Amino acid sequence: MAKKYCYLFTEGNAKMRELLGGKGANLAEMTNIGLPVPQGFTISTEACTQYYEDGRKINDDIQKEIMTYIDKMEKICGKKFGDKENPLLVSVRSGARASMPGMMDTILNLGLNEDVVNTIATKSGNPRWAWDCYRRFIQMFSDVVMEVGKKYFEKLIDKMKEEKGVEFDVDLTADDLKALAHQFKAEYKNQLGKEFPNDPKEQLFEAIKAVFRSWDNPRANIYRMDHDIPYSWGTAVNVQMMAFGNMGDDCGTGVAFTRNPATGEKGLMGEFLMNAQGEDVVAGVRTPMPISKMAEVLPDVYKQFLQVCNTLENHYRDMQDMEFTIEQGKLYMLQTRNGKRTAAAAIKIACDLIDEKMISEQEALMQIDAKSLDMLLHPQFDPKALKAADKSNVVGKGIAASPGAAAGSIVFTAEDAVIEGKKGNKVVLVRLETSPEDIEGMKYAQGILTVRGGQTSHAAVVARGMGTCCVSGCGDIKMDEENKRFTLGGKVYKEGDALSLDGSTGNIYDIMISTVPADPNSGYFGRIMSLADKYKALGVRTNADTPNDAKQAAAFGAQGIGLCRTEHMFFEPTRIGAFREMICSDTVEEREAALAKIEPMQQADFEGLMEALEGQPVTIRFLDPPLHEFVPTDEADIAALAKTQGKTVAQIKQLISDLHEFNPMMGHRGCRLTVTYPEIAVMQTKAVIKAAIAVQKRHPKWKVVPEIMIPLTGEVKEMAFVKKTVVNTADEVIKASGVNLKYEVGTMIEIPRAALTADEIAKEAEFFCFGTNDLTQMTFGFSRDDAGKFLPSYYANKIYEFDPFAKLDTVGVGKLMETAVKLGKGERKTLHCGICGEHGGDPSSIEFCHAIGLDYVSCSPYRVPIARLAAAQANIKNPRK
Ligand code: ADP
Ligand code: MG
Ligand code: MG
Numbered sequence: 001m002a003k004k005y006c007y008l009f010t011e012g013n014a015k016m017r018e019l020l021g022g023k024g025a026n027l028a029e030m031t032n033i034g035l036p037v038p039q040g041f042t043i044s045t046e047a048c049t050q051y052y053e054d055g056r057k058i059n060d061d062i063q064k065e066i067m068t069y070i071d072k073m074e075k076i077c078g079k080k081f082g083d084k085e086n087p088l089l090v091s092v093r094s095g096a097r098a099s100m101p102g103m104m105d106t107i108l109n110l111g112l113n114e115d116v117v118n119t120i121a122t123k124s125g126n127p128r129w130a131w132d133c134y135r136r137f138i139q140m141f142s143d144v145v146m147e148v149g150k151k152y153f154e155k156l157i158d159k160m161k162e163e164k165g166v167e168f169d170v171d172l173t174a175d176d177l178k179a180l181a182h183q184f185k186a187e188y189k190n191q192l193g194k195e196f197p198n199d200p201k202e203q204l205f206e207a208i209k210a211v212f213r214s215w216d217n218p219r220a221n222i223y224r225m226d227h228d229i230p231y232s233w234g235t236a237v238n239v240q241m242m243a244f245g246n247m248g249d250d251c252g253t254g255v256a257f258t259r260n261p262a263t264g265e266k267g268l269m270g271e272f273l274m275n276a277q278g279e280d281v282v283a284g285v286r287t288p289m290p291i292s293k294m295a296e297v298l299p300d301v302y303k304q305f306l307q308v309c310n311t312l313e314n315h316y317r318d319m320q321d322m323e324f325t326i327e328q329g330k331l332y333m334l335q336t337r338n339g340k341r342t343a344a345a346a347i348k349i350a351c352d353l354i355d356e357k358m359i360s361e362q363e364a365l366m367q368i369d370a371k372s373l374d375m376l377l378h379p380q381f382d383p384k385a386l387k388a389a390d391k392s393n394v395v396g397k398g399i400a401a402s403p404g405a406a407a408g409s410i411v412f413t414a415e416d417a418v419i420e421g422k423k424g425n426k427v428v429l430v431r432l433e434t435s436p437e438d439i440e441g442m443k444y445a446q447g448i449l450t451v452r453g454g455q456t457s458h459a460a461v462v463a464r465g466m467g468t469c470c471v472s473g474c475g476d477i478k479m480d481e482e483n484k485r486f487t488l489g490g491k492v493y494k495e496g497d498a499l500s501l502d503g504s505t506g507n508i509y510d511i512m513i514s515t516v517p518a519d520p521n522s523g524y525f526g527r528i529m530s531l532a533d534k535y536k537a538l539g540v541r542t543n544a545d546t547p548n549d550a551k552q553a554a555a556f557g558a559q560g561i562g563l564c565r566t567e568h569m570f571f572e573p574t575r576i577g578a579f580r581e582m583i584c585s586d587t588v589e590e591r592e593a594a595l596a597k598i599e600p601m602q603q604a605d606f607e608g609l610m611e612a613l614e615g616q617p618v619t620i621r622f623l624d625p626p627l628h629e630f631v632p633t634d635e636a637d638i639a640a641l642a643k644t645q646g647k648t649v650a651q652i653k654q655l656i657s658d659l660h661e662f663n664p665m666m667g668h669r670g671c672r673l674t675v676t677y678p679e680i681a682v683m684q685t686k687a688v689i690k691a692a693i694a695v696q697k698r699h700p701k702w703k704v705v706p707e708i709m710i711p712l713t714g715e716v717k718e719m720a721f722v723k724k725t726v727v728n729t730a731d732e733v734i735k736a737s738g739v740n741l742k743y744e745v746g747t748m749i750e751i752p753r754a755a756l757t758a759d760e761i762a763k764e765a766e767f768f769c770f771g772t773n774d775l776t777q778m779t780f781g782f783s784r785d786d787a788g789k790f791l792p793s794y795y796a797n798k799i800y801e802f803d804p805f806a807k808l809d810t811v812g813v814g815k816l817m818e819t820a821v822k823l824g825k826g827e828r829k830t831l832h833c834g835i836c837g838e839h840g841g842d843p844s845s846i847e848f849c850h851a852i853g854l855d856y857v858s859c860s861p862y863r864v865p866i867a868r869l870a871a872a873q874a875n876i877k878n879p880r881k
Contacts, residue, residue: 005047005062006069009039019044021236023095026336035333039076040240041069048234051212077241082200084119087111092207093238099337101461103223104214105144107207109137113198129247131177138184145210148191156183168286170275211237219436228844231801243332245325246277252326253278255456256291258309259319261341262403264348271454288454301331312336317358319349342464343372347524361531362876370843370870375467376525377862379515381405393509395489396476400506401460404469406447407500407512410493412484414441428499432479434459447501451477469503520556536871537880539856542864543836547608553861557868560617562858563836567625569605583627584645584655595683606691615702621709622684626669628659670712674722685729693737707744714751716760723764749820750774758820762827770817772837776804779813808845818852834858843870850874
């Protein structure tokens with residue numbers, strides 16, 4: 001039997017989201033539970049994949065099947081597609097497996113042409129509605145299908161409004177809209193050199209193709225990379241009978257959440273626009289009214305809507321985000337999904353749903369997007385500074401659309417935000433309203449301020465998704481985008497002027513307000529984190545080089561240090577001199593003398609780290625980078641070094657040039673330094689062991705067991721050689737101290753050869769830690785620092801879908817890790833394994849680390865809470881025996 005590509009809403013259900021996409025699966029589910037849904041069918045994601053396989057064509061079989069389903073739809077709806085008297089008008093809507101709001105395209109009122117419009121205008125006695133539908137259809141079809149920019153049509157609308165002296169599109173009459181429709185068609189012909197298509201069937205297939213195509217548009221591609229959505233999934237297409245919210249004052253359209261997506265507060269929240277079609281609410285054409293107002297204007301429908309909301313939340317057992325339309329007093333549900341929310345809302349909703357006995361603790365943890373916790377750790381306004389600013393610097397107020405604190409200088413375009421953001425400058429992006437093309441700029445902005453649009457405007461939705469502060473709909477702003485300036489409260493603001501936004505109150509300030517770090521351990525956050533600890537199997541450590549970082553990480557719940565990079569300690573001005581002396585020494589004695597100056601400083605650093613972690617494990621990695629990174633480059637420093645070394649400038653320069661390597665990342669670094677200069681490892685060992693002894697003495701209750709980690713091992717004999725130096729030194733220091741101190745010596749696994757011979761290496765190493773930055777680099781054979789130049793072409797050509805330095809390549813690098821864990825633990829039962837590359841804080845990589853049996857992950861302090869939750873989620877999905 002031929003493969004089935006189309007499914008009536010009555011044939012699907014919520015579990016079929018892989019095939020039907022989220023939107024289609026939920027339209028089917030709502031149909032099944034008896035909610036009022038305009039009927040239609042879904043063309044599956046497999047049809048999308050097939051479309052791309054067939055060279056961006058919808059093949060004949062699929063075309064035929066689609067037309068069969070149009071027939072079925074006609075019977076269900078009692079209308080005929082393309083018919084003049086009783087036409088079936090449809091929307092063609094994209095809908096991927098994971099929701100990608102605003103990323104892909106939708107077309108409404110499809111099936112119209114001049115004949116049909118004329119007939120329904122007369123028959124309905126509502127020509128305004130008929131022509132409004134037609135002009136919208138031409139506009140959307142042109143924009144989405146033919147990629148004629150929206151702006152041409154918007155200009156025509158603005159011109160028409162000006163001519164008629166009206167402010168809003170609803171004030172335009174049937175004749176105005178008819179004139180507009182004709183102007184639009186002329187513009188279409190002008191832009192494309194051909195007539196606007198009249199044949200509904202042609203319109204339909206063009207629209208379906210456009211939706212398939214939109215899966216591959218740049219904004220969808222960026223969104224997918226940011227959200228880990230594979231390209232291979234494809235999008236489904238929903239063909240659905242139109243419900244008309246634009247027939248008059250007993251009509252309207254809106255969006256609503258069952259709980260507040262910004263704060264998590266229980267209770268219906270949303271917006272509603274009378275006499276309008278769906279996209280008007282999000283596009284900010286008019287400022288919508290709060291949903292509660294619906295109780296006054298359409299009380300019966302409002303009551304029914306409340307019931308539907310309840311039904312949906314109880315059914316999905318999660319906060320719902322819904323779209324609906326009211327056609328002449330009758331409610332239609334057009335979409336429901338588990339609502340996107342801020343991290344603050346996510347943790348509150350999860351806790352509330354547990355307390356309401358709707359979901360289990362595990363389900364609650366699974367509901368929260370681990371990555372989003374990052375938002376909770378972002379700085380907040382310093383309460384004192386905010387109080388002062390509240391008195392004298394509030395210059396306006398908009399809608400509190402996405403919480404957070406933003407302070408920066410004003411930019412007016414997304415491009416400027418990108419440019420300034422890349423320079424590390426803090427900017428606030430001020431726009432009339434945002435659109436999907438602004439996404440990249442929004443990412444770089446500290447905050448977003450818009451003149452139009454409400455809680456559910458594009459700016460608000462996207463900002464909440466990114467965890468960026470947003471104040472929307474500040475109508476008091478007089479915007480002059482062209483000249484990059486605006487007026488607010490009688491004052492003119494230009495590019496570069498200071499502005500602060502409070503995303504929780506909507507307040508706008510004309511100064512930079514200082515910020516302070518957030519508190520991670522109280523309230524809902526604290527509760528979720530302790531639940532995460534209850535369910536996780538992986539340990540979570542931190543990468544910390546300074547006692548301050550270590551303290552911060554411990555406050556965020558780190559259970560130890562998985563990586564301390566000792567070289568960072570050498571760059572301090574007081575130390576770099578001694579280190580350079582060491583590098584420039586001619587003899588072992590000279591080197592030892594220089595190192596002796598550094599040893600007490602290193603010891604003090606290590607003591608600080610061990611104190612901060614209060615007896616939990618601390619892994620210290622020995623010197624790793626090539627020595628040339630430490631030598632001076634400017635003439636004055638070189639001269640100074642020559643002086644202290646009693647050498648000539650020429651001699652020092654010679655020495656520096658001798659350190660030059662063709663490929664330093666694969667050169668004289670890591671444990672290779674110890675093989676040539678064992679004195680360095682001797683000094684570092686002494687510093688670690690002395691620090692541990694001192695801390696153990698000060699805190700008899702702690703059990704201090706320092707872990708010494710050898711970088712860049714590739715061969716067991718190399719490991720044995722270095723280990724011998726460490727052990728001899730350590731044992732001597734311990735013996736002299738009279739304290740009974742245990743310590744471990746292990747290695748980084750970051751060279752493929754080490755992973756492949758891990759059973760051998762484990763004979764010497766007491767622990768492994770995967771340095772996945774180097775391991776990825778060496779496995780792919782390209783460097784992290786250079787890959788940025790060519791990876792974009794790899795993404796564009798779908799060769800790689802993500803940056804392997806951000807998300808672990810489980811196929812290749814992962815295979816090496818899995819092999820190493822198996823071989824290593826097979827050789828030494830007590831071997832413990834961790835990861836300390838960037839991937840240690842990435843949720844999908846953490847899931848993999850859990851699955852291959854690592855003992856812990858280690859990540860930067862601010863990702864520790866993310867890692868704790870991701871570790872719990874990994875263990876709930878795939879419990880460890
Ligand atoms: P998005 O994913 O961008 O929200 P949608 O497919 O949900 O795109 O559609 C855009 C807007 O059009 C939404 O407000 C939606 O409710 C509205 N819409 C879609 N289909 C219909 C329909 N059949 N009748 C009325 N409005 C619709
Ligand atoms: Mg859309
Ligand atoms: Mg939608």
